[in-house]
Amino acid sequence: MSSDAVAPLPSSPVALPRTAVPIGVGDPVEQARAELKAALAAIEQKANVPRRVGRAVDDGITKARDFQCRNPAAAAVAVIVGAVAVGAAVWGFVRLYTR
Incomplete structure (x- = not known):
């Protein structure tokens, strides 16, 4: 669960993703187990919303830092426009609430 790739099989020089079923498994029981393991890994990957949100936030932070390094004035x-927008939204909400 801690990594997205499993160790490569002895006959396979490339690491397979956790959601892939290895080719060449001859035993039907082993094939079924590999398919089940891959299906469960895919479900876990798809349903793990906190991890997906965390990765999206990390990507956004990386993009924002790159943008800031390339163009600090912009x-x-x-940041100033965002602060003004938040301030205006709060002001408008308070004004509507107090009426």
């Missing part, structure tokens, strides 16, 4: 303007 990044500062984006």
Whole structure:
């Protein structure tokens, strides 16, 4: 569960993803077990929303840092515009609530 790839099989020089079924398994029981293991890994990967959100947040942070390094003035303007937008939204909500 801690990694996305399993160790390569002795006959396979490339590591398979956890959601792949190895080719060449002759025993039907072993084939069924491999398919079940791959299906469960795919379900876990698809249903693990916190991990997916965490990866998306990490990617967004990386992109934002790259943008800030490439163009610091535009990044500062984006932060100011975002702060003004949040302030305006809060002000509008409070104004509607107090009426």
